[in-house]
Every structure is written in C-alpha cells, then in structure tokens.
Amino acid sequence: MSKQNIFYAQSGGVTAVINASACGVIETARQHKDKVGKVYAGRNGILGALNEELIDTSKETKKNIAGLRYTPGGAFGSCRYKLKSIEENRAQYERLIEVFEAHNIGYFLYNGGGDSQDTAHKVSQLSKTMGYPITCIGIPKTVDNDLPITDNCPGFGSVAKYVAISIREAGLDVASMAETSTKVFIMEVMGRHSGWIAAAGGLAAENAGDAPHIILLPEVPFNKATFLKRVDHCVKKYGFCAIVVSEGVRHPNGNFLADAGLTDAFGHTQLGGAAPVVAQLIKSELNYKYHWAVADYLQRSARHIASKTDVEQAYALGKAAVEYAIKGKNAIMVTIERKSGPRYGWKIGETPLKKVANVERELPKRYISKNGFGITQACRNYLEPLIAGEDYPPYKKGLPQYVKLKNILVKKKLEALVTD
Amino acid sequence: MSKQNIFYAQSGGVTAVINASACGVIETARQHKDKVGKVYAGRNGILGALNEELIDTSKETKKNIAGLRYTPGGAFGSCRYKLKSIEENRAQYERLIEVFEAHNIGYFLYNGGGDSQDTAHKVSQLSKTMGYPITCIGIPKTVDNDLPITDNCPGFGSVAKYVAISIREAGLDVASMAETSTKVFIMEVMGRHSGWIAAAGGLAAENAGDAPHIILLPEVPFNKATFLKRVDHCVKKYGFCAIVVSEGVRHPNGNFLADAGLTDAFGHTQLGGAAPVVAQLIKSELNYKYHWAVADYLQRSARHIASKTDVEQAYALGKAAVEYAIKGKNAIMVTIERKSGPRYGWKIGETPLKKVANVERELPKRYISKNGFGITQACRNYLEPLIAGEDYPPYKKGLPQYVKLKNILVKKKLEALVTD
Numbered sequence: 001m002s003k004q005n006i007f008y009a010q011s012g013g014v015t016a017v018i019n020a021s022a023c024g025v026i027e028t029a030r031q032h033k034d035k036v037g038k039v040y041a042g043r044n045g046i047l048g049a050l051n052e053e054l055i056d057t058s059k060e061t062k063k064n065i066a067g068l069r070y071t072p073g074g075a076f077g078s079c080r081y082k083l084k085s086i087e088e089n090r091a092q093y094e095r096l097i098e099v100f101e102a103h104n105i106g107y108f109l110y111n112g113g114g115d116s117q118d119t120a121h122k123v124s125q126l127s128k129t130m131g132y133p134i135t136c137i138g139i140p141k142t143v144d145n146d147l148p149i150t151d152n153c154p155g156f157g158s159v160a161k162y163v164a165i166s167i168r169e170a171g172l173d174v175a176s177m178a179e180t181s182t183k184v185f186i187m188e189v190m191g192r193h194s195g196w197i198a199a200a201g202g203l204a205a206e207n208a209g210d211a212p213h214i215i216l217l218p219e220v221p222f223n224k225a226t227f228l229k230r231v232d233h234c235v236k237k238y239g240f241c242a243i244v245v246s247e248g249v250r251h252p253n254g255n256f257l258a259d260a261g262l263t264d265a266f267g268h269t270q271l272g273g274a275a276p277v278v279a280q281l282i283k284s285e286l287n288y289k290y291h292w293a294v295a296d297y298l299q300r301s302a303r304h305i306a307s308k309t310d311v312e313q314a315y316a317l318g319k320a321a322v323e324y325a326i327k328g329k330n331a332i333m334v335t336i337e338r339k340s341g342p343r344y345g346w347k348i349g350e351t352p353l354k355k356v357a358n359v360e361r362e363l364p365k366r367y368i369s370k371n372g373f374g375i376t377q378a379c380r381n382y383l384e385p386l387i388a389g390e391d392y393p394p395y396k397k398g399l400p401q402y403v404k405l406k407n408i409l410v411k412k413k414l415e416a417l418v419t420d
Numbered sequence: 421m422s423k424q425n426i427f428y429a430q431s432g433g434v435t436a437v438i439n440a441s442a443c444g445v446i447e448t449a450r451q452h453k454d455k456v457g458k459v460y461a462g463r464n465g466i467l468g469a470l471n472e473e474l475i476d477t478s479k480e481t482k483k484n485i486a487g488l489r490y491t492p493g494g495a496f497g498s499c500r501y502k503l504k505s506i507e508e509n510r511a512q513y514e515r516l517i518e519v520f521e522a523h524n525i526g527y528f529l530y531n532g533g534g535d536s537q538d539t540a541h542k543v544s545q546l547s548k549t550m551g552y553p554i555t556c557i558g559i560p561k562t563v564d565n566d567l568p569i570t571d572n573c574p575g576f577g578s579v580a581k582y583v584a585i586s587i588r589e590a591g592l593d594v595a596s597m598a599e600t601s602t603k604v605f606i607m608e609v610m611g612r613h614s615g616w617i618a619a620a621g622g623l624a625a626e627n628a629g630d631a632p633h634i635i636l637l638p639e640v641p642f643n644k645a646t647f648l649k650r651v652d653h654c655v656k657k658y659g660f661c662a663i664v665v666s667e668g669v670r671h672p673n674g675n676f677l678a679d680a681g682l683t684d685a686f687g688h689t690q691l692g693g694a695a696p697v698v699a700q701l702i703k704s705e706l707n708y709k710y711h712w713a714v715a716d717y718l719q720r721s722a723r724h725i726a727s728k729t730d731v732e733q734a735y736a737l738g739k740a741a742v743e744y745a746i747k748g749k750n751a752i753m754v755t756i757e758r759k760s761g762p763r764y765g766w767k768i769g770e771t772p773l774k775k776v777a778n779v780e781r782e783l784p785k786r787y788i789s790k791n792g793f794g795i796t797q798a799c800r801n802y803l804e805p806l807i808a809g810e811d812y813p814p815y816k817k818g819l820p821q822y823v824k825l826k827n828i829l830v831k832k833k834l835e836a837l838v839t840d
Contacts, residue, residue, distance in 0.1 A: 014596050016589075044599045073592030079600040161818055169436075169721035172493030172822060176434050179464045180499040185717060203819065273696070275714075293716035294695075297605060301589035304725055307818060387818035398581055398727060398807035399623065402592060 003035065004106025006322065007049060008057075009042030010141075011112030011119075014074040015155025016303040017314035018141050021111050022075055023068035024318025025139075026057050030065075035326050040103060040410060044077035046110075046119065050092065050417055052099050054410040067403030069315060070393035072303035075405050083119050086126060093126045095417055100127075100134055102413045107135045107325045111318075113142035113153070117333055118357035124331040137321045138333030138353055141314075143300045145196040148359040149351040150335035152386055154317060155300065157310030160200030161387035162302040163189050163244065166295065168204035171211020171242040174291070178240035184231060184282050185211075185242045186292040188275035189299060192248040195219050195363045197299070200383055201244035202375035211242030213373075216278070218248035219363055220372040222257055228285050230373055235288060245274045304400055308389025313346065320348040344385035423455065424526025426742065427469060428477075429462030430561075431532030431539075434494040435575025436723040437734035438561050441531050442495055443488035444738025445559075446477050450485075455746050460523060460830060464497035466530075466539065470512065470837055472519050474830040487823030489735060490813035492723035495825050503539050506546060513546045515837055520547075520554055522833045527555045527745045531738075533562035533573070537753055538777035544751040557741045558753035558773055561734075563720045565616040568779040569771040570755035572806055574737060575720065577730030580620030581807035582722040583609050583664065586715065588624035591631020591662040594711070598660035604651060604702050605631075605662045606712040608695035609719060612668040615639050615783045617719070620803055621664035622795035631662030633793075636698070638668035639783055640792040642677055648705050650793055655708060665694045724820055728809025733766065740768040764805035 008025050010018055022041070029039045041055040042048025048055070055076050057065070068075055083092055100108070108127075110120040117138040124136035140147050145156035167187055174185045191197040195217030202215055213234040216222065234241035249257045258274040275292040282290055313336050320334045332350045339345035367379035375383075393400040428445050430438055442461070449459045461475040462468025468475070475496050477485070488495055503512055520528065528547075530540040537558040544556035560567050565576035587607055594605045611617040615637030622635055633654040636642065654661035669677045678694040695712040702710055733756050740754045752770045759765035787799035795803075813820040 010596075013601075014593055047599070071592070072589050074596030077596050077599060080597065081600050164819055165724050166718050166722075168819060168822070169492050169723055170717040172491070173434055173717045173721040176430075176494030176497050177500065179467070179497060180501050181433075182717075187718070276693070276696075291716050292714065293718050294712065294714045295718065296711050296713035297590040297593045297602075298586050298607070298713050298715065298718075301593040302586075303589055304585050309818075384817055389818065390812070390815055392810070392812070395810055397804055398729075398809065399584055399588060402588070 002104060003037040005037035005104050006039045006107040006109060006325070007042065007100060007105045008039055008109045009045045009048060009111065010074040010076060010078040011045045011110060011116040012078060012080060013143065013300065014078050015141060015143050015300050016072040016158040016306045017154050017311050018111060019068040019071045019073070019075045020311050020314035021139050021141065021154060021318035023065060024315040025109055025322055026065050028319040028322040032322065032326055036107065036322070037104065040105065041076040043407065043409065045079035045081065046083065047079050047081055048076070049096050049099050052412045052414050054103060055407045056410045059408045060405050064403045064405055069311065070303060070391070071402040072301045076407065082115050083122070086122055093122065094130070096123060097127055097130050097132050098414065101132050103410065105134065107137070109137050109139060109321050109325065111139040111141050113144070114147060114356070114358055114360060117147070117353055121331065121353035121357045124353060135325045135328065135330045136353065137325050137329065138356065139317050139321045140333060140335065143197065144191060144194060146194050146360045148356060148361045150333070151338040151346065152336055154310055154314035156196060157307035157386035158302065159190070159197050159299050160383060161307040162299050162305055163197055163201045163295070164203040164387060165305060167201045167212045167242060167244055170293065171204065174240045174242060181289060182291045183235050183240050183288040184290040185240070186245055186275045186278050186290065187243070188245050188247055188273050188292070188294045191218060191246045193218060193360065195246050198244050198246035199363060199367060199375050199379055200387070203380060203383055203387065209238040212244045213238065213241050214243045215374055216243065216245040216249045217363065217368060218246050218250060219368060221252040222249050224281070231282055232286055243278065245278055247274050249274055303393055303402070306391050307387045308391040309386055311391040316348055324350065422524060423457040425457035425524050426459045426527040426529060426745070427462065427520060427525045428459055428529045429465045429468060429531065430494040430496060430498040431465045431530060431536040432498060432500060433563065433720065434498050435561060435563050435720055436492040436578040436726045437574050437731050438531060439488040439491045439493070439495045440731050440734035441559050441561065441574060441738035443485060444735040445529060445742055446485050448739040448742040452742065452746055456527065456742070457524065460525065461496040463827065463829065465499035465501065466503065467499050467501055468496070469516050469519050472832045472834050474523060475827045476830045479828045480825050484823045484825055489731065490723060490811070491822040492721045496827060502535050503542070506542055513542065514550070516543060517547055517550050517552050518834065521552050523830065525554065527557070529557050529559060529741050529745065531559040531561050533564070534567060534776070534778055534780060537567070537773055541751065541773035541777045544773060555745045555748065555750045556773065557745050557749065558776065559737050559741045560753060560755065563617065564611060564614060566614050566780045568776060568781045571758040571766065572756055574730055574734035576616060577727035577806035578722065579610070579617055579719050580803060581727040582719050582725055583617055583621045583715070584623040584807060585725060587621045587632045587662060587664055590713065591624065594660045594662060601709060602711045603655050603660050603708040604710040605660070606665055606695045606698050606710065607663070608665050608667055608693050608712070608714045611638060611666040613638060613780065615666050618664050618666035619783060619787060619795050619799055620807070623800060623803055623807065629658040632664045633658065633661050634663045635794055636663065636665040636669045637783065637788060638666050638670060639788060641672040642669050644701070648702070651702055652706055663698065665698055667694050669694055723813055726811050727807045728811040729806055731811045736768055744770065
C-alpha cells in the first residue's frame with residue numbers, strides 16, 4: 001500500500017494561532033515524506049471532506065507554509081458545522097470514510113474544540129467497523145480554554161494577552177482623564193459559557209488601583225446593587241473604574257445581560273452587547289461619564305500581539321499530532337501538560353478522545369476572588385505563563401505581512417454529496 | 421534673573437504617544453540646565469496651573485522619564501477643560517500668569533489639539549500686556565489629525581496603524597468563517613468630526629477582496645440603499661464584507677447614526693454606537709449574520725503597536741519645543757513638515773499659534789474614492805508613512821512595562837483659586 005495521506009481540518013471559531021498548528025502539521029509531514037503522503041486540508045473545515053473539497057497543501061511554497069505560523073484566521077477556512085450523531089445521520093460519517101478512501105487518506109487530524117473532538121472520536125470508532133481504519137488525532141484549539149485534561153487550549157493564551165494588555169492601556173488612558181472626563185470604562189470580552197478570557201484581564205492589575213478594578217464573570221450571577229456599590233467605591237478611591245465584562249454575564253434569573261430587551265426606533269429588537277448595558281446602568285444609577293469598548297473578533301485575531309508561549313504550543317501540538325499519527329497512536333487528542341515546579345515548563349501529552357468529547361472545563365471557583373469581582377493568586381499563577389513572550393509577525397509598510405495560500409483543490413473522484 | 425522654569429501640560433484626549441512628547445520636553449530641558457530651570461508639569465493639564473498643582477519632574481528618575489517614551493495615556497493627567505475667552509473670564513488668564521510668576525515660569529509648553537493651541541495663543545498675548553512675558557509654544561497632539569498646517573498630528577499615526585492592523589486581522593477571521601457563520605463584520609472607530617481614522621483602515625486593503633470593503637466616513641452622508649447594495653455585493657463577490665465605520669457618520673438629515681433612538685426595557689434612551697446600528701440594519705434588511713466591535717479607547721491607547729514614525733515625531737516635537745523656547749521663539753506651534761520627493765522624509769517646522777487656533781483640517785475630498793466607500797491612492801500615499809515602523813515597549817511576564825511616575829507636587833505659594 002502506498003503512503004497514506006493526511007486529512008487536516010480547522011473547525012469552529014478561528015484563533016490567532018490555529019494556523020501555527022497547521023504549520024506544525026504540514027512542516028512535520030513534509031519532514032516525513034518516507035512515511036506519509038500529502039497533507040490535504042479541508043476547505044472550510046469538515047465541509048471540505050463532506051464536499052470532497054480537499055486543498056493540496058503540497059502546492060504551497062515552503063515560505064508560505066512557514067508564514068502560517070504568524071498568520072491569524074483559518075488559512076483553509078473553518079466552519080461552524082456540527083456533524084449529527086451517528087444515529088441521526090450515519091450517512092454523513094459514511095461519506096467521510098468514502099472521501100478518505102477515495103483519496104488514500106489514512107490520518108484524520110481535526111483541529112478544534114469540544115464538538116470537534118467528539119467528531120474525531122466518532123470517526124475513529126466508525127472507521128474501524130467499516131473496514132477502513134483511519135488514525136484519528138485531535139488537536140486542541142479554542143479561545144474559550146474550555147477543553148478538559150489539556151493544561152490549556154491554543155488560542156486562549158493570545159486572547160488572554162490581548163485582553164490584559166488592552167485593559168492596562170485603556171486604564172492608563174482613563175486614569176489620566178478621569179478628573180474632568182470619563183470615570184468608568186467598560187471592555188466587553190468573549191466567553192459565553194466561561195470566564196477564562198475575562199479572568200485574564202485581571203493579570204493587568206498588579207498594584208492596588210490598577211485597571212481592571214472589576215471583572216464580571218459568567219460564573220458569578222450579576223448582582224446590580226453590589227456591582228454599583230463597587231463601581232462607586234472605585235471611582236471615589238482611585239478616581240476611575242475600569243471594568244472587564246464577559247459577554248456571558250447573566251442576571252440571577254439566567255438571562256444574559258446582553259439581552260437587555262432593547263428596541264430601536266422601528267421597534268426591532270436590538271441585540272446589544274453586555275458593555276453598553278453595563279454602561280447605561282452606571283449612567284442611570286450613578287451618573288458617571290462612561291466609555292465602552294467591545295473587542296469582539298479583534299481579540300481572537302490579534303496575531304500582532306500573540307503570546308509566544310501560545311504560538312509555540314500551537315505549533316508543537318500540530319507537530320506532535322503528525323508524529324503520533326505516524327507512530328500509529330489513534331483516537332487521542334494531543335495535549336499540553338504543565339510540569340510541576342516553581343518555574344513554568346510544559347511538554348506534549350495525550351488523552352483518549354472519548355475523555356475529551358463534549359466535556360467542558362469551567363473556571364474553578366478557587367480562581368475567583370471572594371467578592372466575585374477579581375481573580376485569585378492561584379488564577380494568576382495559572383494564567384501568567386500562558387501570556388508570556390511576544391512573537392511578532394514581519395511587517396512591511398507598517399502592516400503585518402500575513403500570508404495568503406493558493407488553496408488549490410485536489411481533483412474530485414466522487415459524485416457530489418446529496419445533502420438531506 | 422535666575423534660570424526660568426518650564427511649565428508643560430497635556431490637554432484633551434490622551435494618545436499612545438503624548439508621553440513621548442513629554443519625554444522629549446523633559447530630556448531636552450535636562451540637557452540644557454545651563455539655560456532653563458526645571459520642568460513643572462500641570463497636574464491634569466491646565467487645571468494644574470489654575471490650581472497651582474505643579475508636578476516637579478526633576479524628582480523623577482532618568483529611567484522613568486525615558487520610560488515615558490513608551491507609556492500611553494497622560495503621565496501627569498490631562499483634562500477636558502476649555503478656558504473661556506479672555507472677555508468672559510479674564511481672571512482665569514490672570515491666575516495663570518500669577519502662578520507662572522510665583523514659580524518663575526518663563527516657558528509655557530502646551531501639548532494638545534485646536535482648543536489648546538488657542539489657549540496657548542491667548543496666554544502669549546495676555547502675558548505681554550500684563551508685564552510678565554512668557555514664551556508660549558504649542559506642541560500638537562490629537563488622534564483626530566485635525567490640526568492645520570502640520571503635516572500630521574502625533575497620536576494619529578498610531579491609531580491609524582492600530583485600526584488598519586485590527587481590520588486586517590479581523591478580516592482574516594471573518595473570511596475563514598464566512599461560509600457557515602458571520603458574513604458581515606463592522607468595526608467602529610473614533611472621529612466624530614472627520615474621517616481620518618476611519619480612512620486609515622483602508623490601508624489594510626491591498627488587493628481586491630481584502631478587508632475593509634467599505635469605509636463609512638463622516639464626510640459622506642449615509643445612504644442606506646447604496647450602502648446595503650454594496651454590502652450585498654461584497655458578500656456575494658468575496659464571501660464576506662468587512663466594514664469600518666466612523667462614530668461620526670451621519671444620516672443625510674445630519675443626525676448621527678449612533679443616535680438611533682434606542683430605548684431599553686425601562687424606556688431609557690440607549691446611547692448606542694454606530695456599529696450596532698449598522699449591524700442591526702444589515703440583519704433586518706439583508707439577514708446576514710454579523711459581528712461588530714467598538715474599539716473606543718483601545719485604539720488611542722494601543723501603545724503596544726504604536727507607529728515608530730509617530731513615536732519619533734512626538735518625541736522630536738517635544739524636543740524642538742524646548743529648543744525653540746530657549747532660542748526665544750514665541751507664540752508658535754512646532755509642526756511636522758513633509759519633505760517632497762518619492763521617499764518619505766520629515767523635519768520639524770513651526771507656525772504662528774494664531775494660524776492654528778480653532779482651525780480644523782478636514783479629510784480632503786480627493787482622498788475619498790468616487791463611490792464614497794473607500795480611499796484613493798493619494799490618501800494612501802499620505803497615510804502610509806505615518807504608520808511605518810514598530811516601536812515595541814519592553815515586556816515582563818507577558819505584559820508591557822509602562823512607567824508610573826511619582827508626580828510630586830511643588831509646594832504652593834499662592835492662595836487657593838476661588839472658582840466662579
């Protein structure tokens with residue numbers, strides 16, 4: 001049997017470093033041409049496999065593949081597309097196997113979050129029973145940092161760094177203007193289900209009075225009275241109040257703060273962010289001048305200020321996925337293991353996919369300060385190494401020179417998929 | 421008469437590089453101890469003079485003063501406080517002179533925008549007639565880039581760079597997800613009166629299809645139908661549409677888009693941004709999935725990705741202000757002059773304060789593309805050099821190490837100001 005090809009796909013929301021994992025996969029596969037064939041990347045993630053739209057990465061120059069290491073977004077396209085369960089749509093899984101077989105694909109490397117690891121797990125199980133075994137390896141990725149077992153998820157460290165730097169910088173701005181102008185600044189960050197990203201903003205505060213003064217986490221039900229009291233206290237004590245609010249903050253009744261029942265002049269529902277809601281509350285109850293920012297995609301695409309640790313880990317996980325695949329390891333997700341000891345160290349580990357699939361890791365209670373508005377030293381100890389180091393992309397005319405691949409598709413061999 | 425001291429103050433909204441000008445002022449004054457005394461900085465801008473709250477910068481270490489070059493915000497505090505006209509409140513101007521006389525201040529260096537240059541101009545006129553002549557020099561600063569005569573304003577180049585990088589990065593994110601997720605991304609930037617900052621976003625687009633596809637400028641009245649048609653066209657042609665919208669965009673009737681008549685569940689008016697309004701319009705009329713970001717203070721405090729050109733010019737203007745003051749030049753603002761020729765070059769110039777006071781420079785029509793949604797090559801030629809180069813701050817544990825000064829006040833000699 002000829003050397004088998006690798007199928008690699010990016011899944012779910014992209015990050016500043018998911019392409020660094022792709023870079024690790026492709027560069028490592030190229031180093032092992034005696035053992036593996038080509039790397040085919042799914043165009044728009046798993047859809048690329050279903051639609052037999054396979055990008056032939058061997059057509060890309062060495063330089064451009066190296067450039068993936070510092071290019072944000074998903075170079076081959078990603079997708080928000082969750083495969084149904086095997087029971088609901090066995091045909092989809094059979095289609096995957098059919099495509100893999102048609103293109104001599106022996107390795108399925110899936111780069112994504114919890115749903116993606118679940119898919120990888122199902123593919124690994126099904127392929128065996130269908131007589132076309134494929135080596136399935138998951139590569140973790142999610143800015144939300146919510147995958148279990150792995151010490152952290154590539155993508156998170158860079159968002160964390162961006163958020164901490166941004167609130168530090170904006171805090172200095174507000175502090176210098178507060179006497180006659182804006183007294184409260186609110187920055188909204190991602191994290192619909194967990195507060196990892198918002199918590200990272202806390203790293204910016206090293207001394208009393210430093211921004212942020214308040215972090216609003218999804219894990220802590222929003223208490224209006226306590227919150228307003230704290231805002232007022234900070235303005236009176238420090239002259240200003242800088243707030244990081246997670247998009248996932250909820251009222252005690254479970255409703256999102258962001259879902260504020262806003263309507264525009266035409267009576268349409270306005271899907272506002274959490275930041276403007278908090279701002280409005282402060283204005284109406286405390287009458288402080290405010291400003292707010294919503295970082296949205298800026299935070300997860302901010303490759304210009306990515307964490308070096310994050311980039312290195314993302315690359316190393318992609319590399320390890322290929323090495324483990326060649327070794328015949330199957331149905332695992334590669335992980336980051338934190339070494340014990342006073343100095344931060346890490347190595348690559350692994351865990352069975354079945355242990356990862358559909359399990360979400362929450363921000364531990366011991367990482368949240370007593371008053372619910374800050375982070376503990378234990379949290380800082382966990383987070384700090386993840387944002388360490390800078391890894392600047394190359395610049396030309398003042399702008400980062402991100403690469404754009406040719407993305408040439410492999411010739412199709414099958415009939416088009418008929419979707420139901 | 422003993423060597424006279426310098427009064428330096430930061431005025432109006434701060435920037436990522438206004439402290440670089442302060443650094444230029446203080447370091448240069450320290451090099452000329454034979455000619456000038458100390459640099460006293462106003463605590464919270466001009467209020468520091470009115471309240472006789474003068475920060476003695478000689479108490480700061482050489483290292484911390486050097487650190488101002490890479491620290492955003494206003495190190496001594498700034499203010500939004502416009503002096504009334506001489507006719508309305510002559511006492512305020514007399515108070516300034518009184519404070520300057522009490523502390524042997526012979527030089528008034530005022531670092532700010534149009535209003536500040538107007539104040540500097542008035543002080544220069546008044547001091548003469550009051551028998552206590554002071555050398556008044558304006559140092560330009562404004563992210564809005566709206567001062568006349570000077571080629572550009574320190575602070576603008578760094579915001580421009582941040583905005584161009586951010587929309588490039590977010591554009592890559594959206595492009596990779598568009599097939600199954602967000603198709604339209606909107607980033608709101610500053611510029612209530614002019615579109616310089618929004619225009620800078622256009623630098624990110626170097627090839628057809630690159631983000632941003634649409635720039636909404638305050639100079640171009642918002643045409644709903646044309647805009648929606650363009651959004652739809654971009655989504656169909658490029659798969660997605662990335663938009664930079666200035667906070668100052670207006671309807672043809674002159675109303676701000678941001679003032680959308682929003683009310684919350686309690687009937688309170690919601691002061692929304694322009695981005696969510698544009699997003700909502702796209703959702704209701706075209707039904708595309710959207711995301712939006714509001715950069716707000718993040719953009720003007722983003723020292724981590726400041727333009728090297730901007731930092732150098734901010735420093736050079738502070739330096740020149742002291743040198744010109746020593747030479748006895750009076751009632752001028754120091755400026756950046758662009759040299760002619762194919763390669764970018766600049767030098768320090770000067771202009772009488774009376775020519776600058778209260779004059780706003782608009783984005784020229786020839787910088788706006790025919791359809792009103794983009795920038796011309798002439799605009800690119802102007803903007804490109806201003807964002808050139810990176811000037812990274814030092815980092816520790818993953819975070820930029822911005823300096824915090826001691827800000828020790830000079831002992832007061834006068835009675836407190838009685839404000840009217």
